[in-house]
Amino acid sequence: MTRQISQHGLDKLKQWEGLKTKAYQDSKGEWTIGYGHTAKAGSLTPVKGMVITKEDAESLLLKDLTQFEAAVENNVKVKLNDNQFAALVSFAFNVGTGAFKSSTLLKKLNKGDFDAVPAELMKWVHTGKTKNQGLVNRRRAEGYLWMEGAFVTSKDIVPEQKTVNPELNLEGIGQVATAASSFGTFAAGSGPVQWAFAAVMVAGFAVLFFCYIKRFMEAKL
Incomplete structure (x- = not known):
């Protein structure tokens, strides 16, 4: 079974995508509805004037995410915690699986360079040649999610030992x-x-x- 995004990550993604129950055209001119659903994301093709419920939007999102969850799981060769996995699913959902698979971010990550990910995310903030502030905010948020809970105590760190009754010497x-x-x-x-x-x-x-x-x-x- 393909790994799924955590509830925490899903809540963040929904927040970044925003809910639109009425179809609209995004910055690229694509008709979009729900939580960033387009014809490229799934079988339903949004058209002008289409209206759905919040429940429909959530159902669409979960279906749409399966291909992006699979893309992250199948192409990342290092172990990820839940927040790291969620950040990459959100990134892939936004830029597309093709862009994710060919990204320098993925190449560096697969070499074990976890610290490079937040900076690499910030390279994906343009619509055409124009910097998009909405994308800037989203990439920062994805970077923060990536770093949440990522610290793992080094095996070389020796815990401080408490001396018992040091004055009895x-x-x-x-x-x-x-x-x-x-x-x-x-x-x-x-x-x-x-x-x-x-x-x-x-x-x-x-x-x-x-x-x-x-x-x-x-x-x-």
């Missing part, structure tokens, strides 16, 4: 032990100088101990 314990030892040495003496130093050491030890406990608790969270 010899360095941290040694700092506390050194401070306690120094305090004991000074406190063992007598006289105002020793006691003054002892007071300073008590304050320093308290600060160090407080920081140690704080870091320990943060590490446990």
